[in-house]
Amino acid sequence: PSSIRLAVIPGDGIGVEVTAEALKVLQAALPQDVKVEGTEYDLGARRYHATGETLPDEVLDELKGYDAILLGAIGDPSVPSGVLERGLLLKLRFAFDHHVNLRPSKLFPGVQGPLRDTAPIDFVVVREGTEGPYTGNGGTIRQGTVHEVATEVSLNTAYGVERVVRDAFARAQARPRKKLTLVHKTNVLVFAGSLWSRVFTAVAAEFPEVSTDYLHVDAATIFLATQPERFDVIVTDNLFGDIITDLAAAVTGGIGLAASGNLDVTGTFPSMFEPVHGSAPDIAGQGKADPTAAVLSAALLLDHLGRTKASPALSEAARRIEAAVEADLAERAANATPRTTSEIGDALAAKAAVS
Amino acid sequence: PSSIRLAVIPGDGIGVEVTAEALKVLQAALPQDVKVEGTEYDLGARRYHATGETLPDEVLDELKGYDAILLGAIGDPSVPSGVLERGLLLKLRFAFDHHVNLRPSKLFPGVQGPLRDTAPIDFVVVREGTEGPYTGNGGTIRQGTVHEVATEVSLNTAYGVERVVRDAFARAQARPRKKLTLVHKTNVLVFAGSLWSRVFTAVAAEFPEVSTDYLHVDAATIFLATQPERFDVIVTDNLFGDIITDLAAAVTGGIGLAASGNLDVTGTFPSMFEPVHGSAPDIAGQGKADPTAAVLSAALLLDHLGRTKASPALSEAARRIEAAVEADLAERAANATPRTTSEIGDALAAKAAVS
Ligand SMILES: CC(C)[C@H](C(=O)O)[C@@H](O)C(=O)O
Ligand SMILES: CC(C)[C@H](C(=O)O)[C@@H](O)C(=O)O
Numbered sequence: 001p002s003s004i005r006l007a008v009i010p011g012d013g014i015g016v017e018v019t020a021e022a023l024k025v026l027q028a029a030l031p032q033d034v035k036v037e038g039t040e041y042d043l044g045a046r047r048y049h050a051t052g053e054t055l056p057d058e059v060l061d062e063l064k065g066y067d068a069i070l071l072g073a074i075g076d077p078s079v080p081s082g083v084l085e086r087g088l089l090l091k092l093r094f095a096f097d098h099h100v101n102l103r104p105s106k107l108f109p110g111v112q113g114p115l116r117d118t119a120p121i122d123f124v125v126v127r128e129g130t131e132g133p134y135t136g137n138g139g140t141i142r143q144g145t146v147h148e149v150a151t152e153v154s155l156n157t158a159y160g161v162e163r164v165v166r167d168a169f170a171r172a173q174a175r176p177r178k179k180l181t182l183v184h185k186t187n188v189l190v191f192a193g194s195l196w197s198r199v200f201t202a203v204a205a206e207f208p209e210v211s212t213d214y215l216h217v218d219a220a221t222i223f224l225a226t227q228p229e230r231f232d233v234i235v236t237d238n239l240f241g242d243i244i245t246d247l248a249a250a251v252t253g254g255i256g257l258a259a260s261g262n263l264d265v266t267g268t269f270p271s272m273f274e275p276v277h278g279s280a281p282d283i284a285g286q287g288k289a290d291p292t293a294a295v296l297s298a299a300l301l302l303d304h305l306g307r308t309k310a311s312p313a314l315s316e317a318a319r320r321i322e323a324a325v326e327a328d329l330a331e332r333a334a335n336a337t338p339r340t341t342s343e344i345g346d347a348l349a350a351k352a353a354v355s
Numbered sequence: 356p357s358s359i360r361l362a363v364i365p366g367d368g369i370g371v372e373v374t375a376e377a378l379k380v381l382q383a384a385l386p387q388d389v390k391v392e393g394t395e396y397d398l399g400a401r402r403y404h405a406t407g408e409t410l411p412d413e414v415l416d417e418l419k420g421y422d423a424i425l426l427g428a429i430g431d432p433s434v435p436s437g438v439l440e441r442g443l444l445l446k447l448r449f450a451f452d453h454h455v456n457l458r459p460s461k462l463f464p465g466v467q468g469p470l471r472d473t474a475p476i477d478f479v480v481v482r483e484g485t486e487g488p489y490t491g492n493g494g495t496i497r498q499g500t501v502h503e504v505a506t507e508v509s510l511n512t513a514y515g516v517e518r519v520v521r522d523a524f525a526r527a528q529a530r531p532r533k534k535l536t537l538v539h540k541t542n543v544l545v546f547a548g549s550l551w552s553r554v555f556t557a558v559a560a561e562f563p564e565v566s567t568d569y570l571h572v573d574a575a576t577i578f579l580a581t582q583p584e585r586f587d588v589i590v591t592d593n594l595f596g597d598i599i600t601d602l603a604a605a606v607t608g609g610i611g612l613a614a615s616g617n618l619d620v621t622g623t624f625p626s627m628f629e630p631v632h633g634s635a636p637d638i639a640g641q642g643k644a645d646p647t648a649a650v651l652s653a654a655l656l657l658d659h660l661g662r663t664k665a666s667p668a669l670s671e672a673a674r675r676i677e678a679a680v681e682a683d684l685a686e687r688a689a690n691a692t693p694r695t696t697s698e699i700g701d702a703l704a705a706k707a708a709v710s
Contacts, residue, residue, distance in 0.1 A: 081552075082542045115470060136545075138544070142513075143550075149510065150550040152509040152544045152547045153509075155506055158503035159501060159502075162501075187436045187437045187441075188440060191505040191506060192506070195498075195505040221602035221605065225605040239540070242543075243598060246573035247573075254577075254581070
């Protein structure tokens with residue numbers, strides 16, 4: 001396409017700084033004739049304090065018109081826990097049916113993770129994004145008394161499970177190792193677990209080349225800490241996916257490097273790309289944040305648009321950004337001089353630029 | 356006391372082998388005048404296949420009469436997932452009101468964990484054991500159709516949360532660092548999260564010497580992989596506790612070393628002690644299993660009975676077993692000759708014996 005229209009939600013804390021760098025690199029990686037029209041949306045803690053709004057309906061409506069959304073980070077200690085997460089971030093994921101939450105985990109050459117063993121790590125977690133215990137279903141009675149009862153309901157539908165499992169199988173099929181691991185807790189959560197297992201087995205029959213296995217979520221954390229190289233593609237529910245992708249990020253060098261895409265793979269709604277890390281209010285505004293996760297999220301964005309718009313130019317730009325990050329990380333290993341957020345962004349932009 | 360009455364449930368797979376060693380060491384560590392009356396209960400996959408029973412009511416009733424229960428491991432691939440877990444293991448935990456699931460994590464000298472960084476790790480997770488998504492609450496409609504919906508309900512009560520939070524504060528208070536971390540997912544699971552947070556804050560007021568903090572479960576996994584030494588005591592719900600204790604075990608050298616106690620701290624019902632590991636059918640019956648986790652669980656058992664029966668002899672025996680494990684692990688580091696399950700048990704028994 002000659003232009004891509006992006007809604008940009010820098011959000012809170014370091015979200016602002018890292019998003020600026022991500023846009024810088026994204027722009028540099030695209031050929032001159034592809035115009036990026038970025039429109040910034042002021043959403044997050046500041047707006048909430050100013051107007052009480054988290055995500056007004058008009059804004060949600062407007063956002064529908066974009067090719068994609070680039071998001072920085074949401075959350076601030078000044079806002080009660082859950083308000084922005086549920087009123088803004090999760091509202092976007094649910095309203096835009098982001099059922100495939102894609103989280104690649106790769107140990108880039110030169111990056112020192114926390115593990116002693118350094119076998120190559122390169123897997124991707126396909127986290128369900130619209131169901132599970134994330135639906136806000138639950139409640140409280142007798143709040144504040146000794147008789148209080150609070151519930152949280154995990155909702156799982158055949159429709160919702162099947163589409164994400166199918167997506168994960170297709171991704172596994174397209175990778176060299178062709179391996180897919182289902183992660184759940186079927187021995188305790190027997191109702192949801194049975195649904196996930198049955199759907200997984202049924203869809204597997206359509207992908208005979210993909211080898212499959214199953215791990216309970218607790219055992220999966222052990223393997224992530226001791227043998228992460230065993231994983232190729234993982235598919236799991238919303239909550240387990242939340243937990244294991246943070247661990248996966250830690251194991252591959254930290255959430256400063258972990259990117260994610262919240263995809264509506266049908267293309268009905270814009271997909272949204274965001275670093276896995278949070279707003280890190282303690283270091284916000286100091287130029288200390290590593291923009292790499294946001295930059296890699298921008299690469300995921302271009303990769304996604306490249307596929308859905310069948311545009312090789314966008315896909316190539318995505319590859320260039322990934323290569324730039326890879327090269328930069330290798331250099332960081334050799335050169336310990338700390339750089340500011342925008343210095344890292346500048347270096348990545350220079351490396352990703354069309355030559 | 357002059358005798359302790361133990362119900363022994365070896366269970367499945369390596370459960371049988373490791374329990375035998377645990378009993379051997381327990382016996383050796385106690386002075387001659389303390390008699391151990393162990394009664395074995397045949398429960399697990401074999402019994403299920405033979406009779407269809409998981410935990411008959413008469414057995415449950417009988418078990419109530421013991422001072423404590425020593426359990427090996429439950430589960431076999433020949434039994435559908437969930438049947439033994441829910442019909443036996445969780446039934447025991449729920450029937451005997453095991454609300455404090457205690458899981459110490461310690462990196463013993465000489466043990467090489469998967470982390471590059473080897474700061475001393477010594478914390479304990481107090482996992483709630485009778486609520487959360489473990490209650491079996493949930494269901495399925497339209498099973499097997501494309502319209503299937505499956506739910507899992509997490510139940511949380513002020514009564515249940517308060518007693519485990521209070522227990523965790525008391526444990527933190529008794530430790531040198533006096534630090535307690537609440538782990539939950541309050542930004543998404545707002546109903547349960549709010550209950551846990553409010554109870555935590557309220558009980559904290561009674562323990563002014565204990566310093567507290569809070570981590571979302573996803574962030575907690577990052578810290579467990581990168582800075583486990585930051586933790587002293589963690590309190591968390593049943594499911595999060597399941598997940599992070601497996602990770603904690605991995606980080607401290609593997610589930611071959613991780614012990615646990617399922618406590619009814621009121622003493623109404625017998626508490627139950629078991630290694631965190633499973634039945635490992637792949638290595639069962641080969642003398643390859645490491646009995647150390649079961650042996651450390653026996654030490655937790657003696658420690659618990661020492662407190663509840665105000666018996667210094669039992670507490671001292673617990674200390675001797677821990678010291679024996681510590682010494683043996685240090686020797687293993689120096690001597691790489693692999694030993695069988697019973698050779699390790701013999702060595703631990705000799706070291707733990709009253710001199
Ligand atoms: C901020 C929070 C609501 C979110 C989640 O739990 O999904 C975050 O942890 C993530 O993983 O994107
Ligand atoms: C076997 C299973 C039911 C159990 C649990 O989930 O509690 C186990 O993983 C544990 O941690 O003791």
